[in-house]
Amino acid sequence: MLSFQELSAKFNQTFEAKQFPASPATLYEPGEYFLQIGGKRIRPVLCLLGNELFNEIHSDAYLVAKAIELFHNFTLVHDDMMDEASLRRGMPTVHTKYDSNTALLVGDVMVIRAYECLQNIQASYLPKVLQLFNKTAREVCEGQQLDMDYAKMETVSLEAYIHMITLKTSVLLACSLEAGAIIGGAGENNCRHLYEFGRKLGIAFQIQDDYLDAYGDAAIFGKEAGGDIKQNKKTFLLIHALEVANPTQKNKLSSLLQRNDEDKVQQVLAIFDECGVATWAESLKAKYMQEALAHLEAIAVISDRKKPLIDLANYLMNRNK
């Protein structure tokens, strides 16, 4: 069995090759550019780990892993357009480096390329994997839509936020794991538990992401900290702060959200601190992590095989970027 670092290295190696044909270069060069920016490649590795949990890694798992990473990058290219983000992982986004039309089409062809990877998996698993992939892909779009909808709303409940995050982030992590498991011949019950492990882990992952955006070290994190705060983004942190703040804090927070003071980030963070937001986030993350691990526990394979997944979960929860 391979550890998640080893699988990560293996996946990166196969993913270094060009993912698109050479021509038309005006379409495919921007696509390759974005893929080369990198990223943590967590999803494809989850797919390989999901496969390895039940079996020797099958070459089809690499195809599905690739499909998932391409799909993820498709969403990033388009999300960056919607968010008007100029940087991604410290590098210019596609619509910034090229233009909006290119970014639009690069995203489109990237999702199609993802499906091209799937077409070559063993026919006996194809319908099941395709169904899971499609459902997940649609949910991710729904999550992105809710994210944009919420941005226009004054307040969002924690429940609604978790629903959105589940769609936008968690289900793809869960799908990655389950798709690997399907290729590994896993039964329905095991698939379901692994999916739930991924879904819960995804929520914990987002809590960590929101935390890092507010408290992360810019040099390590790869983007300026406080970006979410500047954009009044409803995050776990802001939603909780608004829920527990006393009237004075709430008023201050509301008025900060309406302005763009130079020290907005510091001032909002000060209120977060007063409200104990960081501690709360840490304990909520731990709760989801625990629930995730309970599902992993319930999977009927010997516990030794689960070690790489536990390692990955711990790595994700303790990462600083």
Next chain:
Amino acid sequence: MLSFQELSAKFNQTFEAKQFPASPATLYEPGEYFLQIGGKRIRPVLCLLGNELFNEIHSDAYLVAKAIELFHNFTLVHDDMMDEASLRRGMPTVHTKYDSNTALLVGDVMVIRAYECLQNIQASYLPKVLQLFNKTAREVCEGQQLDMDYAKMETVSLEAYIHMITLKTSVLLACSLEAGAIIGGAGENNCRHLYEFGRKLGIAFQIQDDYLDAYGDAAIFGKEAGGDIKQNKKTFLLIHALEVANPTQKNKLSSLLQRNDEDKVQQVLAIFDECGVATWAESLKAKYMQEALAHLEAIAVISDRKKPLIDLANYLMNRNK
């Protein structure tokens, strides 16, 4: 056997139902809106006709037909954004009626929905249909990219234009037919001829489209005639005119392209007339039509079964909208 009008009515009936879930309405209502604008639904009917050529129509052919129509509409939503088109079939485009972010995501979820239709076809045909669909989808994106690239170039050869049109338009018509044939159990050779029939028909179709954009009756055509001319769009007509024009005509045409005179359309049309563009287009269309029919001829089924396809081809070539 059903005629193409009957199949068209049958498809429209199944396609009238909602194609998306209810929620989130901010995402799916704009999607339903665009689908309800209508259109000729040529591609899905081609799929049904391709199926009927070899067999009784199988319910899977309806799934593939739906997938193809959804895919086509996905490209329209995104193409309208790229072209900054405010109207489609006389109705506001998605990014105009809603906004760009919505249109972007509506397109994304529409292509995923297309793949969701494919997931339910008989497992024995799924890999073959998925491969054809993916290859075609990627080529359509490549065609759109080339179209945008050509818009920035001073001149485009007829050969390059036909290559672009083949990718942007023809291959989807060809794919529609072949996908239906696959579901109908057609052999490789028959599939290849049917694909080629569709590909050639597609080029003839585009010649007719370019012709209608210049010479069509706005009231019937559903959009203002001369749109391509106003935008200096490289069409069959303009490319040929630039190739055969004498120096005086060429200079006049070049200078017209650089300006936006009120009577630009009339003036360009006058040069088209001098250059015999309409007659040339008619004969080029007839040539492709003939080649298309030769491929249809070569398909090893009794000629009676081919009648609906011949009728459709004739309808497409003689349409005025």
